Amino acid sequence: MVQKKGAYTVITGASSGIGYETARAFAARGRNLVVAARRQDNLEALKKDILSNNPELDVVVRATDLSVMENVYQFYESLKEYPLDTWINNAGFGNYDSVAHQDLRKIESMLHLNVEALTILSSLFVRDYKDIEGTQLINISSCGGYTIVPTAVTYCAAKFYVSTFTEGLARELEEAGAKMRAKVLAPAATKTEFGKVANNVCECDYDRLFGTCHTSRQMAAFLLELYDSDQVVGAVDRETFEFRLCGPRFDYAGNSRHNQKAVKSQAES
Numbered sequence: 428m429v430q431k432k433g434a435y436t437v438i439t440g441a442s443s444g445i446g447y448e449t450a451r452a453f454a455a456r457g458r459n460l461v462v463a464a465r466r467q468d469n470l471e472a473l474k475k476d477i478l479s480n481n482p483e484l485d486v487v488v489r490a491t492d493l494s495v496m497e498n499v500y501q502f503y504e505s506l507k508e509y510p511l512d513t514w515i516n517n518a519g520f521g522n523y524d525s526v527a528h529q530d531l532r533k534i535e536s537m538l539h540l541n542v543e544a545l546t547i548l549s550s551l552f553v554r555d556y557k558d559i560e561g562t563q564l565i566n567i568s569s570c571g572g573y574t575i576v577p578t579a580v581t582y583c584a585a586k587f588y589v590s591t592f593t594e595g596l597a598r599e600l601e602e603a604g605a606k607m608r609a610k611v612l613a614p615a616a617t618k619t620e621f622g623k624v625a626n627n628v629c630e631c632d633y634d635r636l637f638g639t640c641h642t643s644r645q646m647a648a649f650l651l652e653l654y655d656s657d658q659v660v661g662a663v664d665r666e667t668f669e670f671r672l673c674g675p676r677f678d679y680a681g682n683s684r685h686n687q688k689a690v691k692s693q694a695e696s
């Protein structure tokens with residue numbers, strides 16, 4: 428396959444909502460793209476839209492279900508021939524229900540996608556690209572990844588994972604002197620297909636359910652602000668809906684004397 432000039436930005440969950448608008452925003456900056464999700468038609472429509480404005484760009488479409496781990500590894504492998512510089516783990520969904528009543532098949536799939544796929548793709552990207560200047564990993568968490576929201580406990584717990592994993596990785600990369608930066612975006616209510624999927628409904632009236640919310644386009648602009656900054660976290664305040672950039676928010680036991688001492692490998696001992 429012929430590659431166009433310039434590195435590629437990978438965006439999972441680009442067939443709708445925040446991922447779709449983020450792909451358009453990166454394309455407007457002249458970036459080649461890899462866009463992934465299950466709905467191929469939506470991804471092809473996105474590609475057509477981008478190429479009509481930016482015919483010089485390359486948009487690689489990967490239709491895949493990332494809640495299946497075998498697909499996750501295959502997806503990463505399929506990108507070996509492309510030089511990457513930015514990876515955005517955005518694919519994800521939520522669920523509103525009590526823990527006692529929640530649909531466990533849906534929860535399994537949510538954890539596979541929101542937690543496992545994100546961890547595997549982050550790890551593979553870090554392994555291959557951490558020492559390359561200008562590389563960034565951005566994981567999409569949520570306000571619910573810093574605050575527990577009623578009727579969304581399991582979703583929030585999964586997003587707490589995304590926030591802590593990514594903040595910890597950001598520390599690890601910095602301490603190792605790596606060139607890659609890892610960052611967390613934490614949106615509050617954003618008008619996308621999220622509400623339909625999380626509530627198992629065909630239509631979701633965001634104005635009635637949430638009152639205040641951002642559009643996907645606003646969220647993509649916030650993501651670019653985070654991308655351009657030196658900060659680790661870009662989060663919407665759930666009460667004021669203001670977007671703020673800041674350093675890591677979780678406690679970190681970086682210098683604790685109780686940390687495990689470095690373990691010697693078998694070859695060293």
Ligand code: NAP
Binds near residue numbers: 444464493568570624
């Ligand atoms: P969305 O419009 O529903 O987009 C979700 C994206 O994830 C879609 O492209 C969807 O594509 C993809 N996806 C879902 N299941 C998938 C699977 N099994 N394999 C591959 N891709 C899959 O919702 P969104 O709001 O833009 O969500 C983007 C991210 O923002 C999510 O991580 C979400 O948790 C987070 N977030 C959203 C809000 C909000 O209020 N909207 C708030 C906080 C955080 P396919 O269906 O085509 O696969």
